[in-house]
Amino acid sequence: MAVEEARKKIIIDTDPGIDDAMAIFLALQSPELDVIGLTTIYGNVYTTLATRNALHLLEIAGRTDIPVAEGSHITITKGTKLRIADFVHGSDGLGNQNFEPPSGKPIGQSAASFLVEQAKLYPGQVTVVALGPLTNIALAIQLDDTFVKNVGQIILLGGAFAVNGNVNPASEANIFGDPDAADMVFTSGANILAIGINVTHQVILTDADRDRMAKSGGKLAQYLCKILDVYFAYHHDAYNIKGVYLHDPTTILAAVNPSLFTFAEGVVRVQTVGISRGLTLFYNKQKRFAEVTEWSDKPSVKVAVTVDAAAINELLMERLMHS
Template identity: 45%
Template sequence: MTTPEPRLLILDTDPGVDDAMAILLAANSPEVRLLGLTTVYGNVPTALATANALRLLEMAGLEQDVVVAQGAARSLKAGTDMERIADFVHGADGFGDISLPPPKGAAADCSAAEFIVRACRQHPGRVTILALAPLTNIAQALMLDPQLGEKWESLVILGGAFFVNGNVNPAAEANIFGDPDAADLVLGSTSNLRILGLDVTTQCKMSGQEIEELKGRGRYGTFVRDISQFYLGFHREWHDIDAIYLHDPTAMVAVLWPELFTWQRGAVRVATDGVTRGHTVMDASPKGFHGDHGWAAPRPRVEVALGIDSSAVVTLIRERLTAA
């Protein structure tokens, strides 16, 4: 019996403590082969996200094999406003202020959007993209190639709060809030995507004690333990829990084992202004709606994660992060 070839994977990312977990989980997963890390603002500014992506690849011994392509520094309609950077969650360096040395490598000479388009054209139907940050790079890639959704194998998006409150305000989750115009564009571009948000990721947690127990385990356990201390402090103060949410590594598990999630198909729109800016609204109804409204034009029905086997997901995350 032949072993199936690994799936080709691009991570669009803003590392970030939990992004680092997702990237290292991917590096420790033989089911996938990393093609590239594309970077964008969010947890940290884009240039720092690029440096952190390079650091993680060097840590994993993949710096010669995986491309880092720097992406957008601002949202599609940024104007003169500064982007929201979550340094109060992840620390000023994105890694809990543990003061890592600068990376040795450098980013590629193409943009993130150009790299995504090129990779999907070179490997038609074989590339999975996991988007862990605001969707600006993905939207820009679709602007370069509007048929891109037919060329990737799958796009998996971490974002949204469908039937729960958001985490930047009651309406919105951080990645979608970071560029709601890009999110609405991407979610209206193709039915060939999945999205999972706070409805499922907040069910996946690692306690302070479990984080401490990572120390000395496997290749990455001590690093993950160290970078998580600042992140844990944020959760203790703002969420009143002695644990961290495993948002990004949960999304990585959705790439590897989608059967651990319950998916429902429906059209999704994103509010782009007002007090609900960044809110994800799902229409799973089989009926149409009368009148003039934002749902009148046909929208592709995408898969939204509304259920999860959280125990199995957390176990898999812990096992992969502490594997030799």
């Protein structure tokens, strides 16, 4: 029982997505984590397909006991013009493999209501790992004002701190997906740890790593090698690197072992309009400003600054190859 208690309860808010597939499998293969649910969001694909893919991935992993709650189909400001990254992940989100539909169904509850309920059920014990735009998390905050106190931690993949974005020079994809929701989450007072692309772009799964995974007997590694082609092709083309960035798996490993990162603490605000919509700006609190501004009295969050990329890569490879 003691071991069970030591496992960190996590809910993964996800838009699967090839690197989401890797992240979900990695979480399920991590003895430190107890995945108590998946919530779905648009991003790599539309929400309906994200739900289908989440159910499919749980079937592949033999974990259909884990509930899936479908999330929002629109942004927090009711925007319906969504940016969907199917050109990165394939039109089905999983490398154009066109898998059979899963037999599972999502639960009747919305993602926001599931997040609120679980945080209430296990106050201070639930870590939400958010791998897509932050709409569901913002909706949970709107739905219940005790959510930010009840939730243990929100580890989010988002932002480009002091580096260029990956949607445009200003903005990273998850924040750009719903900047208003992101600003609401960052200023909510919840215990937040942001893993930005300034860190995840240092963690690369190389072509050679993929070959090693393909040769391993790991069931999940074999599955991933099948869906990774589209993702590798995109990275070769867009970034001219022989490998892929491990955004989502790195964020999962921040829940497993935060000591692989260093962090800075400060206020994060998100630009919600104009040419730099989606920009995340970190205020390190080194200067005390006399004027009252949009930054005054805002709660601090943690932002990842460095990462032990080799250790992250090794953990990922080892856990997936022994699946």
